[in-house]
Amino acid sequence: MGELLVLIDHAEGQPRKLSLQMLAAANQVAGQTGDTVSAVWLGEGGAGAAEVLGRHGATKLYSWNSSDAFGYVTLPQVEALQQVIDTSGAQVLFFASTNLVKDVAARLAIRVEAGVITDATGVEVVDGKLQATKEVFGGELITRCTFADGVKQFVGISNNAFVAEETGGGAAELVEIDVTLSETATKAKVTSVEKQVTADRPDIAEAAIVVSGGRGLGSEDGFKLMEELADVLGAGVGASRAATDAGWYPHRYQIGQTGRTVSPMLYIGSGISGAIQHRAGMQTSQNIIAINKDGEAPIFQIADFGIVGDLYTVVPKLIEELKARKG
Amino acid sequence: MKVIVPVKRVPDTAGEKNIDPNDKTVDRDGIESVLCPINEFSIEEAVRLKESHGAEVKVLLMGPESAQPILRKALSYGLDAAVQITDDALAGSDAIGTARAIAKALEGEEFDLVIFGNQATDARTCVVPAAVAEILGLPSLTYARHLEVDGDKVVVHREHEEGYDVVESTLPAIVSVVEAINEPRYPSFKGIMAAKSKPLDVKSAADLGVDTSQVGQANARAVLTEFEQRPPKEAGTIVEDDGSGSTAAQLADWMQSKKFV
Numbered sequence: 340m341g342e343l344l345v346l347i348d349h350a351e352g353q354p355r356k357l358s359l360q361m362l363a364a365a366n367q368v369a370g371q372t373g374d375t376v377s378a379v380w381l382g383e384g385g386a387g388a389a390e391v392l393g394r395h396g397a398t399k400l401y402s403w404n405s406s407d408a409f410g411y412v413t414l415p416q417v418e419a420l421q422q423v424i425d426t427s428g429a430q431v432l433f434f435a436s437t438n439l440v441k442d443v444a445a446r447l448a449i450r451v452e453a454g455v456i457t458d459a460t461g462v463e464v465v466d467g468k469l470q471a472t473k474e475v476f477g478g479e480l481i482t483r484c485t486f487a488d489g490v491k492q493f494v495g496i497s498n499n500a501f502v503a504e505e506t507g508g509g510a511a512e513l514v515e516i517d518v519t520l521s522e523t524a525t526k527a528k529v530t531s532v533e534k535q536v537t538a539d540r541p542d543i544a545e546a547a548i549v550v551s552g553g554r555g556l557g558s559e560d561g562f563k564l565m566e567e568l569a570d571v572l573g574a575g576v577g578a579s580r581a582a583t584d585a586g587w588y589p590h591r592y593q594i595g596q597t598g599r600t601v602s603p604m605l606y607i608g609s610g611i612s613g614a615i616q617h618r619a620g621m622q623t624s625q626n627i628i629a630i631n632k633d634g635e636a637p638i639f640q641i642a643d644f645g646i647v648g649d650l651y652t653v654v655p656k657l658i659e660e661l662k663a664r665k666g
Numbered sequence: 667m668k669v670i671v672p673v674k675r676v677p678d679t680a681g682e683k684n685i686d687p688n689d690k691t692v693d694r695d696g697i698e699s700v701l702c703p704i705n706e707f708s709i710e711e712a713v714r715l716k717e718s719h720g721a722e723v724k725v726l727l728m729g730p731e732s733a734q735p736i737l738r739k740a741l742s743y744g745l746d747a748a749v750q751i752t753d754d755a756l757a758g759s760d761a762i763g764t765a766r767a768i769a770k771a772l773e774g775e776e777f778d779l780v781i782f783g784n785q786a787t788d789a790r791t792c793v794v795p796a797a798v799a800e801i802l803g804l805p806s807l808t809y810a811r812h813l814e815v816d817g818d819k820v821v822v823h824r825e826h827e828e829g830y831d832v833v834e835s836t837l838p839a840i841v842s843v844v845e846a847i848n849e850p851r852y853p854s855f856k857g858i859m860a861a862k863s864k865p866l867d868v869k870s871a872a873d874l875g876v877d878t879s880q881v882g883q884a885n886a887r888a889v890l891t892e893f894e895q896r897p898p899k900e901a902g903t904i905v906e907d908d909g910s911g912s913t914a915a916q917l918a919d920w921m922q923s924k925k926f927v
Contacts, residue, residue, distance in 0.1 A: 445793035454887025527805035535829035590846030648907025656914035
């Protein structure tokens with residue numbers, strides 16, 4: 340019996356939603372292999388999360404309680420994880436398929452001879468081998484990938500691909516670790532951290548619902564309407580490239596071929612025609628709503644519910660309706 | 667200063683894509699291939715360093731001979747020279763194998779900065795830049811939405827889900843850029859003409875000293891086993907609003923039936 344490691348992604352002492360979803364993915368694999376699931380917490384506040392991580396299936400929690408974990412670029416996390424892998428003998432690591440964590444996995448893979456699969460939306464064990472599902476080419480092809488024999492297996496898990504579940508376990512056993520950083524690890528420094536996300540609105544990658552606006556909004560003001568709709572639904576706000584290029588909304592919310600990929604339970608596109616470049620970033624959403632004046636807009640081809648109409652008439656009414664139904 | 671911009675040939679997002687069922691690699695026959703759109707941003711950033719710091723910029727591509735038009739396209743933006751790594755032994759490499767080959771090519775070049783795109787639009791794995799940095803023992807300042815070079819120092823604003831981190835390192839370093847970093851320009855006619863005669867250095871795995879037991883499909887650590895086209899979506903409900911916004915209630919009903927309200 341071995342250990343499956345889950346690198347916990349966290350903010351302000353709390354595991355992110357994706358971390359609990361990753362534990363669900365690891366539990367699923369452990370159920371097939373008989374392995375146990377261990378969480379790894381790099382940075383401060385790990386001890387406080389032992390209970391919630393245990394409830395979600397982690398039996399052990401390796402914690403490096405140090406502000407150095409994020410004080411330098413990537414390498415402190417790599418070196419800490421390398422130490423955990425070496426001492427635990429773990430062959431499998433689940434990580435968050437997010438920008439900065441993918442770098443940790445990439446660098447670590449070189450050090451410990453691992454294969455890396457990112458953005459997995461499913462995992463299972465087939466003929467004794469770990470297999471992951473991944474969508475490529477903007478969701479046009481669904482692929483299944485596995486690992487070569489004898490290499491360590493790193494699987495990046497996508498947001499919202501798994502449902503977090505409590506397994507009834509008690510607090511994870513805390514194993515404090517100490518890491519002595521190499522000189523190389525402290526070469527690239529983080530000098531400041533700029534938070535730009537509004538505290539009460541989820542990020543588009545994590546949100547179960549994404550409200551997105553495009554060229555059809557006509558102006559920056561349209562995004563106030565998008566935000567109002569998002570806030571009724573507890574949604575994140577995204578934008579098409581046309582809208583971010585016009586300066587109506589910050590670039591980091593751009594969904595599409597060159598921007599970010601989202602795969603929420605519900606995507607609501609307003610004033611978005613749905614050019615292939617945009618669809619490549621959102622067409623794997625589970626449900627798609629489109630509101631657009633142009634009935635010929637390609638987004639209607641993939642919409643589960645489409646309204647051909649003026650978004651400035653429809654969206655305010657929709658907000659009213661939703662507020663009324665929520666009571 | 668010397669800058670290298672690794673680029674990738676990818677299937678056009680708007681075109682058809684297929685994976686060859688026999689060898690499980692992207693089937694490039696009869697499909698439209700383009701310079702990865704993210705590379706327009708990494709090339710633009712390099713051109714800006716040419717203008718502001720007098721940087722010499724080389725573009726680097728790993729791929730078959732048929733990918734050379736992609737290198738010429740990159741050169742047409744005003745880059746100085748091109749290096750192509752091409753070898754049958756490299757075909758079908760996974761991200762880690764690709765990183766090993768690119769790292770070997772970089773070892774043979776002089777550079778202060780390597781500027782990748784943060785992802786390629788085909789598989790969007792994102793691991794190559796950091797893996798290359800690891801192999802070369804260099805800092806990886808990836809996902810840059812802002813980049814400044816000052817003497818032997820580079821400062822990058824690294825974009826992530828919650829904002830950005832300001833990070834700094836000495837050169838040489840590996841960076842990758844996100845599309846928020848700049849507004850790419852179009853190649854000029856002069857640039858397109860000049861690109862035809864710029865130096866292109868073609869190298870094999872043996873030329874670079876790539877260990878062929880580490881690259882190629884047979885040595886991939888992550889292996890594609892099966893694939894299928896995404897099943898076509900069933901047609902949804904489309905309603906036409908009469909200008910009164912009355913369809914909003916229908917939409918709210920639908921959202922309620924799906925438990926989004």
